[in-house]
Amino acid sequence: MEKVRSFLRREEGSVLVIAALAMTALMGFAALVTDVGLLYAERARLMDTADAAALAGAQELPVSLEAAEHVAGHYIERNGGDPSDFSVYAGTDPDYPGKVVRVTANSEVDFFFARVLGFTKADVGARAAATAGGATSANHVVPIGINKEQERIPGKEYTLKFNAPPDDKSGLGAGNFGALDLDGNNGGGANDYRERLKHGYKQVLKVGDVIIPESGNMAGPTEHGVSHRLNGCNHYPRCTIYHYEKDCPRVVVIPVYEIYEMQNENKVKSMKIVGFAAFLLKDYSEEGKGNNAKATIKGYFLHDYVIPGDSDPEQKNYGVYGVNLIE
Numbered sequence: 001m002e003k004v005r006s007f008l009r010r011e012e013g014s015v016l017v018i019a020a021l022a023m024t025a026l027m028g029f030a031a032l033v034t035d036v037g038l039l040y041a042e043r044a045r046l047m048d049t050a051d052a053a054a055l056a057g058a059q060e061l062p063v064s065l066e067a068a069e070h071v072a073g074h075y076i077e078r079n080g081g082d083p084s085d086f087s088v089y090a091g092t093d094p095d096y097p098g099k100v101v102r103v104t105a106n107s108e109v110d111f112f113f114a115r116v117l118g119f120t121k122a123d124v125g126a127r128a129a130a131t132a133g134g135a136t137s138a139n140h141v142v143p144i145g146i147n148k149e150q151e152r153i154p155g156k157e158y159t160l161k162f163n164a165p166p167d168d169k170s171g172l173g174a175g176n177f178g179a180l181d182l183d184g185n186n187g188g189g190a191n192d193y194r195e196r197l198k199h200g201y202k203q204v205l206k207v208g209d210v211i212i213p214e215s216g217n218m219a220g221p222t223e224h225g226v227s228h229r230l231n232g233c234n235h236y237p238r239c240t241i242y243h244y245e246k247d248c249p250r251v252v253v254i255p256v257y258e259i260y261e262m263q264n265e266n267k268v269k270s271m272k273i274v275g276f277a278a279f280l281l282k283d284y285s286e287e288g289k290g291n292n293a294k295a296t297i298k299g300y301f302l303h304d305y306v307i308p309g310d311s312d313p314e315q316k317n318y319g320v321y322g323v324n325l326i327e
């Protein structure tokens, strides 16, 4: 009996040692779970801020490098990032053609449990880069276009849908007034044209897509569609070419095309999209009195309009830039 007691006493000591070891192991697991979780959370936070700041900055790349850096930095501050954790660079980059906005972030995470194992803190970092290049795809495109042969001058007024031949620079030939059928198939006619003028084409269009002319003047659908957009500008003061809101319904993105196939020597059968251009629609009121030619669409060329979408630094610049993350 005495032997059993002393055995048990000895075992008690072992149990304590085992319990102590188990506690350390548990703390180790807790450290892993909690502190590694903290590391990941901090890294994700830095990553999100860096990505969004790079994208925001890249929207200004067509304007200037200073503007791009300023906007990226401003974005970081406004979204709760500690500016001392981030560095922003806008300019050329050895890894990419074209200009980039690069955001790098570094911060320290203080550990709770891993201190048991001798680790008090760790460095965590993230990096992001975004670029702006000629847009190679666009959403909500409206069914008028501009022939790539036409010179595009910033701020200049262009006739994008005409009512009578003197204004025709489309190169599309007899019976066409500048309206386009963006799905590339005959059919849909005036209804499709009017709805796409109002709301934009629902499918994404890409460089290389083939589109066709939508024949006919379609004065009614033109006025309907343009009025919808003109009335949709509820900005005060009203948007002008000197100051406009980027999301104004009066800003339209249209295809820049080249003639692809001919129906006969006087008439175009189809065109190929080579890029995208943006215009601010001219107000009817700017036309002055006595002008009732609402079958016409006029707009001012915007040379640095940025849209979300694919871009390619090799893509020729027609005024619309796509912005995307490259890292």
Ligand SMILES: [Zn+2]
Residues within 6 Å of the ligand: 232, 233, 234, 235, 238, 239, 244, 245, 248, 249, 250
């Ligand atoms: Zn507006």
